[in-house]
Amino acid sequence: MDKDTELSVRRQCELLKICRSIIYYLPKGESEENLLLMREIDGLHMEDPSAGSRRMRAYLNRRGFGQVARSRVSRLMRLMGIDAVYPRKRTTIPGRRSGIYPYELGGLEITRPNQVWCTDITYIPMKRGFMYLCAIMDWHSRKILAWELSNTLDTDFCLRALNRAVEATGTVPEIFNTDQGCQFTSDEWIGRLKDLDVTISMDGKGRWLDNVVIERFWRSIKYEDIYLKAYENAWELERGTEAYMMRYNFERPHQALEEATPDEIYGGAVKLAA
DSSP states (O other), rough: OOOOOOHHHHHHHHHHHHOHHHOOOOOOOHHHHOOOOOOOOHHHHHHOOTTTTTHHHHHHHTTOOOOOOOHHHHHHHHHHOOOOOOOHHHHHOOOOTTOOOOOOOOEEEEEOSEEEEEEEEEEEEEEEEEEEEEEETTTTOOEEEEEESSSSSOOOOHHHHHHHHHHTOOOOOEEEOOOOOTTTSSSSHHHHHHTTTOOEEEOOOOGGGGGGGHHHHHHHIIIIIHHOOSSSSSHHHHHHHHHHHHHHHHHHGGGGGGOOOOHHHHHHHSSOOO
């Protein structure tokens, strides 16, 4: 093929509707035993998000993994991007550090689409290696507006998800809520939200309830799809995630949405009772 007519990798991925991280994916260099431990830690974290490395080690030992060293558990949790989270009363308000913004959703009644968007990153186990998933959600409707997979915990794939959400919806939220992870306190992320003229909101440190709607989504996709399917590789994971997102947005009724789908609420076809 003539070089002048060759398509870039980015354009080929756009035409094929796959993310570039799949093309460049290399299995993580962890042993099969560590991958098994990480899969178990992920499930335990879904069940008990307040568990730190000490309690996680005790869980693993009780489940027949032998005397796993706490240092090993701690390292794997860091690799997975997992921190112990727990609700607590905020008794002091610290001075704002660079990149950290206050939580703007306390007491706020969220009554319409695009009032608040939120995002988070989660670890996704596969039979061979693992990936990370970032999703952008509309808080009111629970609709997933965009998502990206990556083999690294960098800011770039979060920005790609954000830009895809803006492009797909043709709008921006009034408020965007995240946790205080390094991706969301980075200059690149903060700068992009400021360019979009969005109010920035961040969870209190260790307060998973501050971003509870997307935490519940992680439970849904993992228990309804990821853990059941045990995808072989990144290519299968990409296709399976796409299929799940379509079902979740357009077909799956939500009890919290009065049995409507996220797309019906987001698009205004169904109105929630006041």
